[in-house]
Amino acid sequence: xxxxxxxxxYYSRNRIAGDALPExxxxxxSSRRNNAGAGVTGALLFNMGCFGQILEGPRRAVxxxxxxxxxxxxxxxxxxxxxxxxxERAFSNWSMAFVGxxxxxxxxxxxxxxxxxxxxxxxxxxxxxxxxxxxxxxEERRSD
Ligand code: FAD
Numbered sequence: 001x002x003x004x005x006x007x008x009x010y011y012s013r014n015r016i017a018g019d020a021l022p023e024x025x026x027x028x029x030s031s032r033r034n035n036a037g038a039g040v041t042g043a044l045l046f047n048m049g050c051f052g053q054i055l056e057g058p059r060r061a062v063x064x065x066x067x068x069x070x071x072x073x074x075x076x077x078x079x080x081x082x083x084x085x086x087x088e089r090a091f092s093n094w095s096m097a098f099v100g101x102x103x104x105x106x107x108x109x110x111x112x113x114x115x116x117x118x119x120x121x122x123x124x125x126x127x128x129x130x131x132x133x134x135x136x137x138x139e140e141r142r143s144d
Pocket of ligand 1: 026027029030031032034035044051053055065068069070071072073074075096
């Protein structure tokens with residue numbers, strides 16, 4: 001078991017003008033490089049003009065990553081939903097999984113997120129976590 005692991009869950013509002021996907025590709029490239037070096041894993045959701053993200057790893061590394069993310073002007077209204085110690089990672093295979101933008105993800109998201117009107121900002125930390133985890137697992141099965 002890794003010592004002092006923590007998980008952080010937040011959502012934020014997109015501030016990228018126009019087509020967000022090329023900029024999200026750049027965010028994912030930096031994330032995967034930086035997170036792999038820092039021992040941070042997790043998943044990023046982009047849906048309905050909102051981001052939802054899970055970061056997990058050594059507490060200090062998660063805090064440092066989140067501090068950098070909060071200063072990023074590509075999003076705003078960053079709202080922390082949860083930050084707590086965990087015994088093990090849920091996203092150990094992903095330096096940063098990306099879910100929510102494919103048609104398949106949208107359909108799946110619609111199935112499980114219907115009660116919130118599909119809006120990540122109206123979800124609890126637990127439901128956001130469950131959705132990102134199940135979408136990431138499905139993504140992994142599809143790419144096998
Ligand atoms: P680089 O990777 O060298 O920067 C890459 C490119 O992005 C450069 O072209 C640079 O100009 C541009 N860029 C960098 N920062 C900004 C900025 N603030 N505004 C506009 N353009 C910029 N980073 C992580 O390390 N891990 C994460 O999990 C993570 N998740 C993110 C989730 C969201 C929703 C957002 C918006 C950002 C996320 N980031 C994440 C990015 C983070 O905010 C920093 O931009 C990044 O960590 C900087 O990495 P770097 O110093 O290696 O810059």
